[in-house]
Amino acid sequence: MEVRASLKHLRVAPRKARLVSGLVRGLDVNKAANQLKFLNKKSAKPMLKLLESAVANAINNYDLDRNNLVIKEIKVDEGRVLKRWLPRAHGRATILRKKMSHIAITLSEIVDSGKKEAKKVKVEAPVKLDEVAKEAKKTKKDDKIDKDIDKNVKGDVKSSNKSFANKVFRRKVG
Secondary structure, three states, X not given: OEEEEEEEEEOOOHHHHHHHHHHHOOOEHHHHHHHHHXXXXXXXXXXXXXXXXHHHHHHHHHOOOHHHEEEEEEEEEEEEEEEEEEEOHHHOEEEEEEEEXXXXXXXXXXXXXXOOOOOOOOOOXXXXXXXXXXXXXXXXXXXXXXXXXXXXXXXXXXXXXXXXXXXXXXXXXX
16 A cells, blocks of 8 residues: 655755655655654755655555555655846846755555555535525524514613714714
């Protein structure tokens, strides 16, 4: 069973990200996570997060055991390049190329468990808008009845707040 996860548009040059991916390629998941936690490279933290995402996919979707997973493949591709410029002497400008990486990781099992398909999620029945609208109308009617009762008990609500608030919000600003 193979499980995949991908990370796109990581703002690290692919050449630098490949150094980190080479360290963890072929390792089991726990050893790779330990390597990435203590590695002093910028791409190590996002790669650890990607690894944890792939492991979570394997556990939640396929009921696989974390200790039985190994990194089968980790691939770093070039992404988009942001082009910026830097002013230089005599009115010239040089281009700065800020490269991005796309990382894809594939996990497989050390000992095959025989599981081939993802867990099936039960889908709830679709919500009908007509029923929701009817329920909303019923609650509005109940609210109106409650407001009428409150008016009878407390008196007219609008007359008590009329003086100060109306004067303030009627003013023209400008």
